[in-house]
Amino acid sequence: MKIxxxxxxxxxxxxxxxxxxxxxxxxxxEGIHGADALNRxxxxxxxxxxxxxxxxxxxxxxxxxECRKRGITCxxxxxxxxxxxxxxxxxxxxxxxxxxxxxxxPEALIKTIRKFIDLV
Amino acid sequence: xSLDMAALKQTFLEESFEGLQIMESGILEINIETPDKEEIxxxxxxxxxxxxxxxxxxxSEIVGLTHVFENILDEIRNQKLILTVEINDTFLQSIxxxxxxxxxxxxxxxxxxxxxSVVTNELQMITSSESSIDDQEGIQKQSVDNVSIxxxxxxxxxxxxxxxxxxxxDLHSVADISIDIDEESIPTIEDDLLKIQLKWNIAISGKxxxxxxxxxxxxxxxxxxxxxxxxxxxxxxxxxxxxxxENNKKNASKxxxxxxxxxxxxxxxxxxxELVNLVGELVITQSMLSQKDDNGQIITKDIEDALATLxxxxxxxxxxxxxxxxxxxxxxxxRIPRIVRDTSKxxxxxxxxxISGENTEVDKTVSEKITDPLVHIIRNAVDHGxxxxxxxxxxxxxxxxxxxxxxxxxxxxLMIDISDDGGGVNTEKVxxxxxxxxxxxxxxxxxxxxxxxxIFAPGFSTADVVSDVSGRGVGMDVVKKNIISLKGxxxxxxxxGKGSLFRIKLPLxxxxxxxxxxxxxxxxxxxxxxxxxxxxxxxEDHVKYVQGIPSIYKLRDEFIPIINLxxxxxxxxxxxxxxxxxxxxxxxxxxxxxxRISELLNQQQVVIKNLDKNYKKTDGFSGATILGDGKVxxxxxxASIAQEEHGNDL
Numbered sequence: 001m002k003i004x005x006x007x008x009x010x011x012x013x014x015x016x017x018x019x020x021x022x023x024x025x026x027x028x029x030e031g032i033h034g035a036d037a038l039n040r041x042x043x044x045x046x047x048x049x050x051x052x053x054x055x056x057x058x059x060x061x062x063x064x065x066e067c068r069k070r071g072i073t074c075x076x077x078x079x080x081x082x083x084x085x086x087x088x089x090x091x092x093x094x095x096x097x098x099x100x101x102x103x104x105x106p107e108a109l110i111k112t113i114r115k116f117i118d119l120v
Numbered sequence: 121x122s123l124d125m126a127a128l129k130q131t132f133l134e135e136s137f138e139g140l141q142i143m144e145s146g147i148l149e150i151n152i153e154t155p156d157k158e159e160i161x162x163x164x165x166x167x168x169x170x171x172x173x174x175x176x177x178x179x180s181e182i183v184g185l186t187h188v189f190e191n192i193l194d195e196i197r198n199q200k201l202i203l204t205v206e207i208n209d210t211f212l213q214s215i216x217x218x219x220x221x222x223x224x225x226x227x228x229x230x231x232x233x234x235x236x237s238v239v240t241n242e243l244q245m246i247t248s249s250e251s252s253i254d255d256q257e258g259i260q261k262q263s264v265d266n267v268s269i270x271x272x273x274x275x276x277x278x279x280x281x282x283x284x285x286x287x288x289x290d291l292h293s294v295a296d297i298s299i300d301i302d303e304e305s306i307p308t309i310e311d312d313l314l315k316i317q318l319k320w321n322i323a324i325s326g327k328x329x330x331x332x333x334x335x336x337x338x339x340x341x342x343x344x345x346x347x348x349x350x351x352x353x354x355x356x357x358x359x360x361x362x363x364x365x366e367n368n369k370k371n372a373s374k375x376x377x378x379x380x381x382x383x384x385x386x387x388x389x390x391x392x393x394e395l396v397n398l399v400g401e402l403v404i405t406q407s408m409l410s411q412k413d414d415n416g417q418i419i420t421k422d423i424e425d426a427l428a429t430l431x432x433x434x435x436x437x438x439x440x441x442x443x444x445x446x447x448x449x450x451x452x453x454x455r456i457p458r459i460v461r462d463t464s465k466x467x468x469x470x471x472x473x474x475i476s477g478e479n480t481e482v483d484k485t486v487s488e489k490i491t492d493p494l495v496h497i498i499r500n501a502v503d504h505g506x507x508x509x510x511x512x513x514x515x516x517x518x519x520x521x522x523x524x525x526x527x528x529x530x531x532x533x534l535m536i537d538i539s540d541d542g543g544g545v546n547t548e549k550v551x552x553x554x555x556x557x558x559x560x561x562x563x564x565x566x567x568x569x570x571x572x573x574x575i576f577a578p579g580f581s582t583a584d585v586v587s588d589v590s591g592r593g594v595g596m597d598v599v600k601k602n603i604i605s606l607k608g609x610x611x612x613x614x615x616x617g618k619g620s621l622f623r624i625k626l627p628l629x630x631x632x633x634x635x636x637x638x639x640x641x642x643x644x645x646x647x648x649x650x651x652x653x654x655x656x657x658x659x660e661d662h663v664k665y666v667q668g669i670p671s672i673y674k675l676r677d678e679f680i681p682i683i684n685l686x687x688x689x690x691x692x693x694x695x696x697x698x699x700x701x702x703x704x705x706x707x708x709x710x711x712x713x714x715x716r717i718s719e720l721l722n723q724q725q726v727v728i729k730n731l732d733k734n735y736k737k738t739d740g741f742s743g744a745t746i747l748g749d750g751k752v753x754x755x756x757x758x759a760s761i762a763q764e765e766h767g768n769d770l
């Protein structure tokens with residue numbers, strides 16, 4: 001099982017990594033922005049993608065659109081704050097399947113991810 | 121809290137400090153009349169990350185502040201709000217406040233809640249619209265009884281990352297459902313099974329069902345499915361809350377905050393890769409050296425080659441390791457624009473600041489420790505260096521002054537030049553003040569440059585009025601002391617009426633020293649090569665005796681005090697050939713001394729081991745090193761030896 005985590009903030013990437021640490025069979029690959037994450041797509045097949053929205057170079061919406069354009073069919077969840085509720089619509093239009101609201105607690109993250117893939 | 125979580129918080133704090141720096145330089149550089157959208161985006165992203173992380177890592181106190189900050193930037197970005205100098209000022213103030221709060225978090229202290237509310241309130245006053253932080257609470261809540269849903273996803277739903285079964289499961293987790301599949305929708309074996317034709321009938325029975333909760337699982341697939349028939353009786357309740365901001369207007373951000381120094385650093389992976397490569401090569405060399413023939417004898421044939429390779433590799437490894445600690449001087453320079461801006465605004469002066477060479481690399485410790493001296497010199501330049509516009513016009517100069525800061529490498533050192541086109545040092549005034557305070561004697565024959573550099577003497581200040589700006593009880597002597605503690609030097613070139621140039625010379629690294637090995641009796645010492653001017657054969661007729669002790673050496677037209685290292689370090693001089701003694705002429709602070717030794721050995725780079733930590737602080741030595749033969753050799757501290765001779769009169 002592989003998850004791609006895309007966020008320009010190292011602390012958020014590490015927190016996700018840390019939150020999902022208990023799932024032994026889960027492999028986490030990180031991308032520091034959309035453009036970087038696109039390269040990871042060539043290297044792995046992912047079961048789920050978590051992507052921040054506000055990122056330099058290529059933002060999460062552009063990244064999601066590009067993923068769908070490339071025929072990536074796995075669920076894509078965007079990470080946004082409450083105040084960016086407009087991003088929900090944009091994310092949806094771009095092809096995202098859900099959102100994780102920042103700030104999040106590890107339990108909430110796991111719960112949301114569980115809606116899309118089976119964590120063991 | 122687990123250790124990992126603490127480490128994550130630390131990462132977040134470091135990231136946030138970087139973010140604040142990005143914001144600050146962004147705000148300082150932004151063109152107020154025509155702000156560039158990308159510039160605002162950069163600032164926005166930084167505060168956005170801080171906000172997101174703050175909530176996540178439990179630093180909830182600053183979420184509100186960062187939220188309002190972000191809103192204002194958003195409004196500016198969408199041209200709902202026009203950027204002004206005042207808004208920019210408030211931004212800078214808020215950044216200071218945030219930095220202070222983050223520092224308290226880092227030190228595990230309670231953040232000052234008053235500052236937070238004051239700054240939040242200031243920001244709040246800029247924005248026209250109400251904070252939208254309470255949007256979510258304002259949504260009307262709908263409760264219903266008995267719902268029935270027909271769920272028919274698009275046939276391509278599986279290609280969009282959604283899976284109907286998970287959505288139904290999700291719905292099941294929030295409500296008690298009964299579900300039927302529409303049998304007619306079940307595909308036959310000939311159908312394309314990846315194209316979903318299925319249709320479900322879902323019934324939820326009960327009272328007071330939260331409609332939002334029911335809708336939520338379908339929220340992201342509204343466009344990819346048909347959801348029909350909601351049978352319900354509507355009930356509404358409104359749960360809107362207003363968030364009140366404390367009205368506590370006071371200039372809060374002025375509070376001095378402790379500077380946060382990070383103990384971790386980021387290193388370019390390319391540099392690490394290089395090191396890994398080198399270590400790989402070393403392993404190969406090692407195996408070359410340990411090759412044995414059939415009789416178990418080491419093959420000596422290739423030893424020379426292998427040793428030469430080893431020598432090269434060790435040097436590369438050393439350079440590589442040092443380069444890991446190298447950072448652009450950038451971080452030390454980043455505070456300068458702010459200082460110039462604030463100070464000049466305070467003093468009503470117009471100053472153009474040019475910075476160049478900010479990517480010049482230097483050891484991380486040097487970069488961190490040079491910041492304070494730099495800031496002090498810059499403050500001084502703005503305060504005392506640059507004249508008021510009127511004075512400048514009267515002197516036939518441009519009304520606005522210029523300060524140039526540049527960094528560059530020269531001969532294995534980092535040089536930082538800080539120049540201004542202000543009034544320069546008033547040599548006469550400095551001379552008089554120095555006489556008055558007894559720093560110099562009338563008989564001292566000093567050049568203009570030497571007089572000017574008296575401003576580095578302890579307790580020396582020529583400012584007529586101790587101003588609010590640079591009169592902070594720290595003089596240029598502290599600047600000089602700090603630079604010397606980094607094994608650096610500072611020089612001042614100044615021309616009255618035209619301006620001054622402070623030139624700082626710093627070593628690139630503090631861990632390695634270019635050393636000259638020298639034997640004194642049976643001991644070997646290390647001289648820092650940078651301080652050696654020359655070495656000469658001691659000629660008896662050039663030695664002047666004072667009370668029977670050889671004290672002064674006449675070298676060309678100069679008289680140089682002699683320090684006999686045999687006596688200084690109580691080493692027995694049992695060499696037979698007294699003529700073969702050498703003098704090493706060293707210089708510290710432009711003053712020369714001659715050190716008597718037995719002979720010079722080779723030159724080599726030595727790794728400095730701290731004496732204080734391993735033994736105790738010892739006068740005359742700055743550290744120790746281990747030589748090729750395994751013996752410990754002490755490194756001479758030329759500065760302290762020179763001070764013993766010349767006294768502390770810099």
